[in-house]
């Protein structure tokens with residue numbers, strides 16, 4: 087038995103996965119992976135001890151899903167930042183054990199009169215999660231309507247680090263980025279060397295390669311990220327002042343995580359034709 091269904095924090099439905107390779111906690115609410123712990127290793131993901139576990143609120147940590155838009159409402163209608171999937175109940179669609187000892191859980195949401203009132207497009211959104219030696223994620227958008235629609239999106243992953251001051255993000259050297267912590271609409275800047283974080287960092291990297299790494303000198307480990315379907319990636323750490331203003335973070339939590347997000351953001355807008363699907367994938371290994 088690799089899967090146990092439990093009432094998790096706040097009574098939210100969660101799936102615990104435990105197999106020969108790893109343990110994981112997956113919240114059906116928000117379609118969100120909260121923990122991925124390869125056997126013998128520390129958790130790859132960070133979740134705030136002050137996270138909210140309540141309908142209508144986003145859980146601070148793990149792998150929140152931003153969909154069908156990343157960041158502010160693209161139409162300026164006052165709808166919530168990062169879309170409306172990270173704060174609603176999803177459904178369990180499928181679970182299976184695979185021949186290589188990994189376990190797959192598929193969660194999903196289909197459009198309903200309620201979602202159509204927020205965003206007028208028919209869809210079927212699936213989050214495919216495979217827990218094995220690595221954590222494999224696929225966010226699959228199917229257009230079930232009769233006209234194309236566009237989306238931006240993110241796997242807004244909070245990676246656990248031992249100490250942000252001893253952490254660098256590699257793989258984005260030489261790429262251009264939009265600096266949201268300065269003037270996100272200004273000219274792009276070029277990444278010079280590995281990214282080290284010593285103040286607020288909120289950047290959309292453009293034209294990114296398929297691999298990045300988080301090199302953690304405190305935990306003495308490297309987390310590798312391999313992605314597909316994205317031309318952009320976001321690196322975010324709020325640093326002290328913004329973290330202190332977030333009720334669902336402890337003041338010093340900013341030292342314990344970095345978000346390296348696989349995204350379709352900024353001008354990386356995806357058009358999904360009627361009847362077709364789009365896959366955004368990421369794989370994490372340590």
Ligand SMILES: O=P(O)(O)OC[C@H]1O[C@@H](O)[C@H](O)[C@@H](O)[C@@H]1O
Nearest residue numbers: 167168242266288289320322347
């Ligand atoms: O606090 P939220 O809504 O979860 O967003 C967190 C951050 O998410 C990042 O992806 C954005 O680039 C930041 O601008 C934002 O502050």
